[in-house]
Amino acid sequence: MNLVGRFQEIANNIQHCRWDRQRHQQLQHWAKTRYQSASRACVTRSPHLIFLCEEFFHPELRGFGGFGKTVKNITDNLDSPSHELKGGVAYPPAVTTIQTPECREYHGAPVVMRPYENPPSEATLNRYADLLVELQPRLMLSIDWYPSYEVPIHALPDTPLIVWIHDPRDREEWERIAAVPDELRFRGVASAADLVALTHEKEQSIKRLFALQRKLPRKIAFATTARSLIPRAERTYGIGPINAHWLPNPIDIPPLDTVEQTERPSLLYLGRLDAVKRPWIAFELARRHPDVDFLIAGQANNAELMAPWLARYQHLPNLKLLGHVDGEAKDRLLRTCWALLNTSVHEAEPVSFLEAFSYAKCVIACHDPDNAVSNFGYYTGEILGEGLDEHALQSYSQQINLCLQGTQERLHRGQSGRDEMLRNHTFESFVKHLSCIMNTELI
Structure with a gap:
């Protein structure tokens, strides 16, 4: 950037800060007026x-x-x-x-x-x-x-x-x-x-x-x-x-008489096809595991950025690009998949993890909030960057193999995850904890 451009950037930043300061002063004055009037319809x-x-x-x-x-x-x-x-x-x-x-x-x-x-x-x-x-x-x-x-x-x-x-x-x-x-x-x-x-x-x-x-x-x-x-x-x-x-995140927990699974092993990717989610890891894993179906349930916020990745992998017969799913279609995918696969570079406690656990399905992921994946799924360890290096892909492949080949352990961990959802992530649990917080804080 030349000197003139640099000075222009500084001037723009100063003007932006002035506008921000004026806006916040306006909001404070307005809030004070509302507070003093204490008008209630x-x-x-x-x-x-x-x-x-x-x-x-x-x-x-x-x-x-x-x-x-x-x-x-x-x-x-x-x-x-x-x-x-x-x-x-x-x-x-x-x-x-x-x-x-x-x-x-x-x-x-x-x-x-x-x-x-x-x-x-x-x-x-x-x-x-x-x-x-x-x-x-x-x-x-x-x-x-x-x-x-x-x-x-x-x-x-x-x-x-x-x-x-x-x-x-x-x-x-x-x-x-x-x-x-x-x-x-x-x-x-x-x-x-x-x-x-x-x-x-x-x-x-x-x-x-x-x-x-x-x-x-x-x-x-x-x-x-x-x-x-x-x-x-x-x-x-x-x-x-x-x-x-x-304060637990409440989810709708489905009735479940038996744990179903597709005849052919299948892993469900449930999320947006955006860069932070790194769906290309799932695509590459599909190439490396031709005997496993990879069900990709999500759509891209920026189709242009995702197009080259899709062009590279969409020919794979075991890579099923399903678009956004909800309702009965989503219920069916969660009921019948063998496990949920998460490839995001950043997560906290995703709703998709809780939903998978509620169906007694394990999660394979490189994030482990409050040890939930270690306890109820298969943790790859931390995976940074693009995620297509050999160490990252082998880490995912190792956990996929452990999950799919160890049937009894997979079912046991899945049921343990569902039990945890029934204990702590119902709507009734949310209301109970919210009421407790309000009473404790005198709200």
Whole structure:
């Protein structure tokens, strides 16, 4: 970069920082006004658990990720006459397809959205906040913490908040992700430093959250899906020590009379075909294990980046490219596969792991959250980078062979995983632990 370009970049950064500072000052002033007025609409609705999440398992709400699936599972179960507390979503990202704040229904749950404005007008912010107040918010539950959550947090300045730790990404995790080819292109950044900078943004954002709390008191607590994630969360958010309650990720656990499996050995890949997930490892393993069917259930967010990999491997007869699956098709795959195969360079406690365990199926993976894969599956050890080096592929092949050839051990580990899901990952367990946290924290 020449000197003129460098000065222009510095000037742009200074202007961006000034705009950011003005935006945060505007939000603080607005929150103070809302807090002092303490206006509450006259409502007849049930009180709501308001989720902060950047996705909600719908193509209009950033697709079909695991976080959105978790929120959908909970709002589905709360939508029952037996539960006084209902579920709703304060959708944090600004939406370009609407002109004014709206409350729309997705999966039977209210989702409050705001239009894109830079900066947002006070009228827009007030209408957005009023729609949230109409839901009679009892508690906000955020899936991790993202800077986009600041608008709904300021909209409800006196509503208690639980930050539910799912997948915190500190500097080390972003460097691990950045080492995967195509990941920088997928995210539209020039260097690993640009990804690492995201950690700094989260750290500054959560510090603003606690600065707001000091001015406008609200109860803030932490919960986590896996205890092993707490140190990473402390590094990600630059705070600590974090005293996080355990709040299990609930899933729908299927009835299961017997454990089924396909006649021919099969491994199920359940996830997006994106660089961070490294699906090409599954493709190469299919080439090396022609007697095993590799069932690839997922679609690419960037088809152009994935096209060369598909062109290289899609001729393999045992590589079954199924696209996105859900409902009965997904149920059938989980019921009949021999095990779940995960190849991602980064994971925390994926919903897909819990779903596989619920069907008494083992997981083969290079991540081991709270020793779940060691106990209920086959752990390859840590595998970094592209994952196509001989050591990485042999590590996966060794665990695949152990899994497929050791029938009794595979069935025993699978059943143990299902037992764990029945003990701790039902919706009833989630409600019990959430109620306990609320009582302990006086929420």
